[in-house]
Amino acid sequence: MAGSRNAGLAAIMLIIAAVFAVAFPAPAEAQTPQEETVDGTSFLTVTGDVFATEVTVTGYNARTNTLHLTLVFYNGTDVASIPYNVTVYNLSGAKIGSNESSVTTSAGVSYYTVENFNVEITGAEALPAGYRVVVTVDTS
């Protein structure tokens, strides 16, 4: 079953990138002296039929310097697996962490959720105040 799907896609190259940015800018205005906001922005670039529809930062552990993510992938075609790479950059564009894995697909299922996907931050002593998380799916 999986093999037949792969054969059907042999001549098709799909490079899909979902790019999300998460930034914590210095708070410009405080709602109260005690409570201030930190905000993130996200955007999505899709160039194929398989891509990440959601990238959520669920936690960060300063002791292990590890970022915890929940990812949701959409499979709009007929691939046997969804290989993906998650790379974290600082706002200067330097890579500060990366990890990769893959999701095995099932017939008739379009959405796949990956919980507690971890990326160790190795290029910085701690998670910077501003950073970008880039999820790339390459089914070529």
Added chain:
Amino acid sequence: MRLTPFLLSMLLLSTCLAEQQSTLLFHDGFEHGLGGWDEAVDCSLSAAESYSGNYSARLGFRRFSVQYLMRRVGAEEQPTGSFVFEFHVKLVRSSMEAVTLAALVFPTGPVAVAVSKDGRVSLGFGLFEPPVYGGLKLKRGVWVKVQLHIDYEGERVELYLDDEKALETGLRGRTLPLQEIWIGTIWLGGAGGYGMVMEAYYDDVALGGEELLNPKPPINLIAAAAASAIIGMEFMPLPPS
């Protein structure tokens, strides 16, 4: 003289506390800088605020998403049994979320002191483990003494704010040796919805024996002492008119 029952109860209480062994394993009032800590992230020395002496450690949002001081606990500072971790904190500003104030790291996992968005203090045992909330709130903008009592005999963890017990929960298998002391943010997000410290000051961080505890007497003890005092007063002869 008629107040003897009251005085006796107070004397008994103070004697019990004084008999505990005195051991101070570690203390840092930041009078000599931040050199006693292995890692300092978004932390600086402050001469503008202090609980005692002239300096405190200031944690504040600057370059990183977390703000902390971390110290690995050496063999000479190791508790051998139940102990107390104490610090003084002045939390001025934080993000609109809960925030971890400090943590102890054991081989079997951490214990983190946190304050929720509405000011309630809590204890967390893991990033994705729901925290245990206490009944007291931490006042912002003023110095507060926070004490974490790791009680191996009673297999419990107690949290005190200014000598008043805020919560008590099970030890959950946290075993010695004590590996690290964290001041500030150890987690973001997670089950507690933790956020960032925007501005906080820490002073007089200490690790020691249970003699560091000076709990306020429970309400029922105060009531009993007051009742005994009143009973004693009832038998006092009225002064001659």
